[in-house]
Amino acid sequence: MKLLSVNLGRREHVPYTDHPEGVTGIDKRPVQGPVRVAAPGPKGIGASGVAGDEVCSLRHHGGDDQAVYAVAREDLDDWERELGRSLANGGFGENLTTFGLDVSGALVGERWRIGSEVVLEVTSGRIPCATFQGHVGEKRWVKRFTAKGAPGAYLRVIEPGEIRAGDAMEIVHRPDHDVTVALQFRAATTERKLLPRLLAAGEALHPESLDAARKYVAQYGA
Numbered sequence: 272m273k274l275l276s277v278n279l280g281r282r283e284h285v286p287y288t289d290h291p292e293g294v295t296g297i298d299k300r301p302v303q304g305p306v307r308v309a310a311p312g313p314k315g316i317g318a319s320g321v322a323g324d325e326v327c328s329l330r331h332h333g334g335d336d337q338a339v340y341a342v343a344r345e346d347l348d349d350w351e352r353e354l355g356r357s358l359a360n361g362g363f364g365e366n367l368t369t370f371g372l373d374v375s376g377a378l379v380g381e382r383w384r385i386g387s388e389v390v391l392e393v394t395s396g397r398i399p400c401a402t403f404q405g406h407v408g409e410k411r412w413v414k415r416f417t418a419k420g421a422p423g424a425y426l427r428v429i430e431p432g433e434i435r436a437g438d439a440m441e442i443v444h445r446p447d448h449d450v451t452v453a454l455q456f457r458a459a460t461t462e463r464k465l466l467p468r469l470l471a472a473g474e475a476l477h478p479e480s481l482d483a484a485r486k487y488v489a490q491y492g493a
Contacts, residue, residue, distance in 0.1 A: 272371040272440040274385055275344055276301035278361030279324040287405020288327075296325040297406045299361035301368075301436065308389050309431035310335050320428050321366045336394050336477045337425035341367040343374040346421045354409065364403065365423055372440060375421040375453045380475030382444040388432025390443065395477035396422035396456030422456045425477065448472055455480055467493040 280296030288295045302323070311317030313334055318326035320338025342365035347358045360368035372383070381393045399422075404412035416422070448471040455472075458465035459480060466487040469476055476484070 272369065272442075274434060274436060274438040274440055275368045275370050276360040276436045277306045277321065277434060278302070278366055278368065279306070279321065280326075280361075280364065282325045282327055285402075285405065288402040290328050290402075292327075294327045295402050295406070296327050297364040297402055299324070299364055299366065301360050303436070305433040305435045307431070307433055308339065308385075308391075308428055310428040311338050319366070324366060331400070336427050336479075338428050339367060339391055339426040340365045340397060340423060341369055341374050341391075341426060342423035343372060343421075344368050344370045346375065346423070349421075362407075363423065364406065367434075369440060372442075374424050375451070375456070377424055377452050378446055378448065379450045379452065379455055379469075379472040380444075380446040380448075381442060382429060383426075384441050384443045385434045386432070386438035388430065389428070389434050390430035391426040392429050392475065393424050393452060394427055394475065395425050395480050396452045396459070397425060398422070398456075398459060417460050420453050420457055422452065424452045446472070446475065450476070459483065463487065 278299035279302050280299040282294050282296050284293050285295055307322035308320055311320045315329050318333040326333040342363050351358050377393045379393055383391050399413045399416045450469055450472040458469055466484040469484040
């Protein structure tokens, strides 16, 4: 398992975002050299946990519980075959493009060490939006991405430090439950009846997803 690239986004004006200023940082590109990773602060205040990565919509992106976004190169390759075109590292707006790691199959609360310093913890999957669809440029992209159910993973920073392309990655903790990123994503999108199962992940789960699961159980039962 290794980190293929660290990808940073720059603020740019585009016609397909709902940001009031018409800007987004979704177009992320690989960078050379070490990059600092640290907890950015609460959602709505903190931006990206990856230094130099611009986040334009703090309402929906950034913050401690989605400080870093990772996508497996294998998933990008799978989409390349389906779409019939190439997808560069960073093409889905991910900060980390990995190899040899089942990102969407990771458990919520699972921890990854990258290089010698950084430890990240999985919190949830990425929910697709209109900006993502406009960036990829494929019709019905939100529905297609959702149907595939391989959303990549948001992560919080447990131990800060520097990372760079080529760093080794290892799983240093796997929690004792079966709540994967893919399961959490399905519960949040197409199969809400799965929401009670998310409670097994406890406080490791993204707070918004944990709140949704608790509300569902309060209304419908487990």
